[in-house]
Amino acid sequence: METAEIARRFLAFFENNGHTVVPSASLVSEDPTLLLVNAGMVPFKPYFLGQRTPPYARAASAQKCVRTIDIDEVGKTSRHASFFQMLGNFSFGDYFKAEVIPFAWKLLTDSAEDGGFGLDPERLWVTVFFDDDEAESIWRDKVGVPSERIQRRGMEDNFWSMGVPGPCGPCSEIYYDRGPEYGVEGGPVADENRYLEVWNLVFMQYERGPGSGKTDFEILGDLPKKNIDTGMGLERMAAILQGVDNIYETDTLGTILRHAAELSGTEYGANEKVDVGLRVVADHVRTATMLVADGVTPGNEKRGYVLRRILRRSIRNMRLLSGTAEDRHFMHDLTATAIRVMGDLYPELRGNAETIHSVIDAEEKNFSDTLRSGTTLFNRAAERTKAGGHTQFSGADAFQLHDTYGFPIDLTLEMAAEQGLSVDEDTFRSLMQEQRDTAKRDAKAKKLGNADISVYARLLDGSGTTDFLGYTDHESEARVL
Ligand code: ATP
Ligand code: MG
Ligand code: MG
Ligand code: MG
Incomplete structure (x- = not known):
């Protein structure tokens, strides 16, 4: 049925x-x-x-x-x-x-x-x-x-x-x-x-x-x-x-899954790791399609962050599956399949196809640029870590990846795990906090124009900073509803 x-x-x-x-x-x-x-x-x-x-x-x-x-x-x-x-x-x-x-x-x-x-x-x-x-x-x-x-x-x-x-x-x-x-x-x-x-x-x-x-x-x-x-x-x-083993093999998700296998040149059912990757792609492409259709766009907070994380995870999985380091884009084709299979229950997807594609394609391009520039640094730091006999990727490197190349911590965590490394998240977070505190001070100083602001900086230091929960907050919100 x-x-x-x-x-x-x-x-x-x-x-x-x-x-x-x-x-x-x-x-x-x-x-x-x-x-x-x-x-x-x-x-x-x-x-x-x-x-x-x-x-x-x-x-x-x-x-x-x-x-x-x-x-x-x-x-x-x-x-x-x-x-x-x-x-x-x-x-x-x-x-x-x-x-x-x-x-x-x-x-x-x-x-x-x-x-x-x-x-x-x-x-x-x-x-x-x-x-x-x-x-x-x-x-x-x-x-x-x-x-x-x-x-x-x-x-x-x-x-x-x-x-x-x-x-x-x-x-x-x-x-x-x-x-x-x-x-x-x-x-x-x-x-x-x-x-x-x-x-x-x-x-x-x-x-x-x-x-x-x-x-x-x-x-x-x-x-x-x-x-x-x-x-x-x-x-x-x-x-x-439908008598299948799991939800990813049903008529809707299964069609996206098979398309992902075809595009990545992999075979479903031969290797558990590959199978998990293909199921994640099928699921995430569909979720992203449905979120964009309901007006969510990729961003760094709340729903936008959920969408960004899901999209980036499917893009990375497709790259890992296909073993391609080059800039091959898969999302357009996979999204088209998601729209087709979900279109029976949600005909509006077909009418919105152009908008859905433009949002997802743009995020894929954006993420490709991020990956292209940051991966070399990541690989070098991972090599260094392993050569030194360590198993923990440094918080300073994770911070630089975030600060200079826009690598979200999730991405660094995921890439590190693939190399058998953990990440020093405590140091990463304290560096993030330091940066925020500095940015806050700078913003205050800017608001005050050219006046001598040292007095205010001292005041702020003395009274302590307000708790700034930006990063950890939307992290946890994205994880737990
Ligand atoms: P589970 O214990 O399997 O995680 P649940 O008890 O959290 O499921 P409910 O909150 O009771 O799920 O949701 C009602 C129904 O929705 C479930 O009986 C199940 O059929 C379906 N459902 C829940 N979560 C999922 C999911 N992540 N994917 C697909 N179907 C789900
Ligand atoms: Mg239950
Ligand atoms: Mg239940
Ligand atoms: Mg549950």
């Missing part, structure tokens, strides 16, 4: 069950606490919180999502993409656990002729929050899932929140057993590679306050109503229904 058909089927099922189909919102989040939309519920957050009245009690959508937190998993696990699509059904104070669980079961197990996905019920496992007897009994008694295939899990896995203040609640996840060739038995608790999480049903009933991480936060209280929020990974469902 093609990806576009899976999405169509999901939406049709819920439309037939009284849901209003709502188009995907832009990846650029309207919610100021998030850079990019990372789940299907994000556009509906004000409805859950009771801040706005929804125009419908039930909705369904196929929402574009980007999770920067998953970037480092891409290519290595079978199931994480940086951009993916979340199919979801939502109830705003309408139905709750007793209705959503049978809905999900029916759609997953009804035959294809009956409008379902035709999954073998014997292969489905579910998890519930550790004290959620109600959800467990619905699965067992109403739906008929045997107790052996229902597992209980704690906060980390079965309590969902956006990662920022907002609605939250216990959840129940549905997993598909891919079989013994994918790992050990024992259900999702034992092996999340063999048992692939496909759908999460969230019982949105509480509001979370600030606090960090997945588990370390305070529950402020009940939401005005009990709601339902679900998320099914479209790419994961496609991998199952």
Whole structure:
């Protein structure tokens, strides 16, 4: 079953069950606490919180999502993409656990002729929050899932929140057993590679306050109503229904992957390192295409930095794969393929093709110039490090690469790791800080014109500098949503 058909089927099922189909919102989040939309519920957050009245009690959508937190998993696990699509059904104070669980079961197990996905019920496992007897009994008694295939899990896995203040609640996840060739038995608790999480049903009933991480936060209280929020990974469902090993081999991502193999002169499936590289390229080219289509442009902060990092990573991977040191440009062709395969679900991509290409091509040229000028210095410094019997690339060299050649630290870290070297990041950061402090002093001096400014400099020194979090801040923002 093609990806576009899976999405169509999901939406049709819920439309037939009284849901209003709502188009995907832009990846650029309207919610100021998030850079990019990372789940299907994000556009509906004000409805859950009771801040706005929804125009419908039930909705369904196929929402574009980007999770920067998953970037480092891409290519290595079978199931994480940086951009993916979340199919979801939502109830705003309408139905709750007793209705959503049978809905999900029916759609997953009804035959294809009956409008379902035709999954073998014997292969489905579910998890519930550790004290959620109600959800467990619905699965067992109403739906008929045997107790052996229902597992209980704690906060980390079965309590969902956006990662920022907002609605939250216990959840129940549905997993598909891919079989013994994918790992050990024992259900999702034992092996999340063999048992692939496909759908999460969230019982949105509480509001979370600030606090960090997945588990370390305070529950402020009940939401005005009990709601339902679900998320099914479209790419994961496609991998199952298309009988392939991972999401990168499905009809959409697989087409970009094969094109990347062809352009780089590599073969997919012969060598794990090459395979990871090709999966990263396929994923990142698609993510970049979708971000640019939603108006993001490469930059040094926030969303622009996420895009820049993703694009640069795909460009470098293509160079490494093809073993070409020369200025060969691959992005135009790969982007064209991404636009073509995603165009079925997002026809607007075709109309915007020219703009998308111009943004991505310009970034590739820009990055090629950076690489051309900085690589010689990098190689010389790496050689020197190794010749001296060291394993750490110096912070001063990393700083010079950044300062003179515009090498982001991520790039230096990545290139150093390829040579088996770590980087002295502490020294790098203190040199960055020194430079910022100087720049700040200079800027103040400039503002004051030609007057004798030494008094102000002394004053500033005496009072200490303000914390300047520019670099580390957008670094961490880019990594963690
Ligand atoms: P995992 O545990 O596999 O990282 P998750 O529990 O973080 O997934 P949820 O937040 O529950 O994921 O999101 C709902 C659904 O979206 C998941 O059940 C999965 O099918 C899909 N999904 C989540 N993250 C990704 C991703 N990075 N790439 C593709 N699909 C994803
Ligand atoms: Mg996850
Ligand atoms: Mg999970
Ligand atoms: Mg989940």
